[in-house]
Amino acid sequence: MSKAIAGFSKLSxxxxxxxxxxxxxxxxxQATALIEKYWNNxxxxxxxxxxxxxxxISNFxxxxGIAPNFTINNKNYTLPMxxxxSSVVAAASKSAKFWATRGGFKxxxxxxxxIGQVHFIFKGDSSKLESFFETIKSKLIAETDSITANMQKRGGGIRTIELRDKTSELANYYQLHATFETVDxxxxxxxNSCLEQFAKTLKSEATTYPEFNEQEQNxxxxxxxxxxxxPNCVVRAEVSCPVSDLNEDKDITPEEFAEQFITAIKIAEIEPFRAxxxxKGIMNGIDAVVLATGNDFRAVEAGVHAYAAKEGTYASLSHAEVKDGAFRFWIDVPLALGTVGGLTSLHPLVKFSLELLGKPSAKELMQIxxxxxxxxxxxxxxxxxxxGIQQGHMKMHLxxxxxxxxxxETEKQKAVKHFEKNTVSYAAANEFVEGLRKVNA
Known part of the structure; x- marks a missing residue:
């Protein structure tokens, strides 16, 4: 059993x-050598x-990867991922190529x-709190002027601020619920800086509000x-084409493909286990680009999955239909992204990725x-x-x-050729490699 250590952060x-x-x-x-092996020279x-x-201690x-040939709003992109x-980048590239000849993505x-919130406890008359809020509302915003000045110059800032009564769900619990525009x-x-200033103003103004008793002032x-x-920072992506253009697979007609595809979507719309x-497959693509561009994929994941459950049941983020002979496939997804600040100006490969994408604005990155x-x-x-999913995935996993x-390298080349026409599994690959080694022994 290892010993605890005090002052670890102070060590070199x-x-x-x-x-x-x-x-x-x-x-x-050996462990030290591995750690040092992944240091940058x-x-x-x-x-x-x-x-x-x-x-x-090291880098992980x-x-x-690179997924080329994306046509988005009639502009060509190569996506960093x-x-x-295995197979995520290949799948994205294959989709990009498929839709590039069918009008591309919109x-x-x-x-x-x-959105941001100040969560607070108020023990007193809610009607007095509402009057107090209306009295100080303009001051709440005014006292953030030093924080918002630069953001306002770029076209952003505080949009709204409101008082929300949540006491029916938790005794004496209220919120200042604020909305923001943060541009790029x-x-x-x-x-968070704005919210903390709201909290300071809220507390200090309460201590001198004449309508409050001593308890209410606290x-x-x-x-x-x-x-x-x-849920209101949302982008829609979609593709569409005549059903007859869904003709890539020789084993299934375009009409059969559209029907199967839409049925698969409908299952994900009603069955949480499938959804x-x-x-998760959608997030394979989203997370890969979010991470490559220095954004917070954990925040994106949390927000997206909450959005998928906004109707009370977890469901598919994507949807599809056939209408008047046209196949349409789309997704609405919440994405709070940035192209300035944080890692975007520090991490060399993040800067590389953003330049690869043409130095997009935050809105453009949301679309991508x-x-x-x-x-x-x-x-x-x-x-x-x-x-079936395994055929392509396992070939990439080979x-x-x-x-x-x-x-x-020689064994790899022979194995790749062999499994072009054979089913990939760990056991099959192991057997094939062992067979090569016996022959060459």
Missing amino acids: KKEKIAWITDTYFSDPN DTKLQQLHDEFIENT YLPL AIEE ATVLDTEK SMGANFI IQVVMSILSNYV VTHN VAVAGLAQNFAALRSLTTT MNILNQLEAT
């Missing part, structure tokens, strides 16, 4: 590594990475509203924090990311309703299996 990087490897590893030298760049978070790499899962930002920044720090602020649920996996999710979903459903088996 070398001391942290020494403690970790001596405490947890049977071969400290550029000392300045490594220091930059070390300072992103606390207690850093993910592949940065940071992800470790994307529209429906709104860009962000994700805006978390901006929003407003207890529990917390001031933005929400990652952004979770369905939406939504399209990535829709493309991924189309590829998955296309496979599921025709050949290289991972061969690396696990420590196959040589």
